[in-house]
Amino acid sequence: MAPRILICGIIVWADEDVKQLLGPIAEIIYYDSPTRADFLQGFKPGGKYDGVVGIFRDNSSADHIGFFDKEIVDGFSPSVKWIAHNGAGYDQIDVHACKAKGITLSNTPGAVDDASATTALYLLISTVRQYAISERSLRDGKWKPSGLAAKSHDLTGRTLAILGLGGIGMRLAELAHAFPMRIIYYSRNKVADAPEWCEYFANVEDLLEEADVLSVHVPLRAETVGLVGEKWIRKLKKGSIIINTARGKVIDEDAMIKALEDGHLASVGLDVYPNEPQVNPRLLDFPNITLLPHMGTETQDSQRKMEVRALTNLKDFLTVGKGKDVVIEMNPPINARL
Numbered sequence: 186m187a188p189r190i191l192i193c194g195i196i197v198w199a200d201e202d203v204k205q206l207l208g209p210i211a212e213i214i215y216y217d218s219p220t221r222a223d224f225l226q227g228f229k230p231g232g233k234y235d236g237v238v239g240i241f242r243d244n245s246s247a248d249h250i251g252f253f254d255k256e257i258v259d260g261f262s263p264s265v266k267w268i269a270h271n272g273a274g275y276d277q278i279d280v281h282a283c284k285a286k287g288i289t290l291s292n293t294p295g296a297v298d299d300a301s302a303t304t305a306l307y308l309l310i311s312t313v314r315q316y317a318i319s320e321r322s323l324r325d326g327k328w329k330p331s332g333l334a335a336k337s338h339d340l341t342g343r344t345l346a347i348l349g350l351g352g353i354g355m356r357l358a359e360l361a362h363a364f365p366m367r368i369i370y371y372s373r374n375k376v377a378d379a380p381e382w383c384e385y386f387a388n389v390e391d392l393l394e395e396a397d398v399l400s401v402h403v404p405l406r407a408e409t410v411g412l413v414g415e416k417w418i419r420k421l422k423k424g425s426i427i428i429n430t431a432r433g434k435v436i437d438e439d440a441m442i443k444a445l446e447d448g449h450l451a452s453v454g455l456d457v458y459p460n461e462p463q464v465n466p467r468l469l470d471f472p473n474i475t476l477l478p479h480m481g482t483e484t485q486d487s488q489r490k491m492e493v494r495a496l497t498n499l500k501d502f503l504t505v506g507k508g509k510d511v512v513i514e515m516n517p518p519i520n521a522r523l
């Protein structure tokens with residue numbers, strides 16, 4: 186009997202790839218659960234998802250069944266061995282519950298780098314040049330607001346501090362280096378293959394003191410909730426800017442809003458929020474900030490790359506027993522052979 190793979194979400198761009206990659210080697214079933222209770226019921230012996238060995242998951246499934254938290258993961262049949270998440274951030278999945286149950290989790294790093302880094306670049310340019318306020322002024326029939334130049338700068342020669350030099354942070358560094366901006370970064374460890382123009386700071390507070398713009402690229406984990414808080418924000422120079430395309434909860438939103446109110450921060454550019462899709466109404470009152478509705482991977486090219494990459498991880502799991510892109514918390518790896 187062919188191993189069963191559950192598509193838990195929506196495959197938008199890689200419909201043909203599903204057939205090619207998994208069709209010959211698996212029985213593909215599509216989730217059909219309007220509620221969490223129905224989803225969990227499906228994994229009971231004889232249920233519609235019983236015997237599934239691998240799951241493709243994307244964030245759209247959360248609208249019906251919620252996050253892959255401990256309750257969901259614990260409810261999977263023992264046959265489930267692999268979850269291929271379609272996305273770079275996997276904070277909607279309880280990775281420790283997966284590990285405890287012998288389920289390997291993979292994500293799609295790399296596939297999102299271009300689209301997410303260009304989103305950060307857009308926010309960087311928009312905030313430094315105050316484009317959001319000027320566009321609003323034009324739409325209101327008022328041409329440009331007076332005094333804008335006094336609040337706006339060239340990017341050339343200014344310092345971009347990158348918090349977390351993974352794939353997205355590195356791609357943004359390359360793009361911003363073209364101005365050129367000065368690029369500095371903080372990561373837990375110096376990145377071995379970072380170019381020499383990317384200056385490493387072992388001490389985050391030294392980095393913050395040098396930054397004109399701080400761009401956040403760390404994943405959301407228990408230890409990164411509120412990482413960019415009052416103390417770090419106040420270490421930034423007066424008039425600096427924060428860009429966030431990572432996860433909303435990595436920044437202490439109240440501390441950030443306070444710093445916008447008292448002028449310590451000149452602007453922020455946000456693509457992510459603590460409780461998406463809700464956006465704190467206090468943010469909407471600032472004309473000088475740029476807000477996007479989580480556009481980080483809203484391109485067909487990136488979304489297709491992500492879908493193919495997640496499906497390929499499942500194919501590799503089925504054919505050679507291990508997929509690529511296993512998330513870091515899975516170390517040492519689980520032997521996921523069928």
Ligand SMILES: O=C(O)C(=O)CO
Nearest residue numbers: 272273274297481482
């Ligand atoms: O891939 C992800 O996790 C994203 O949030 C992209 O914006």
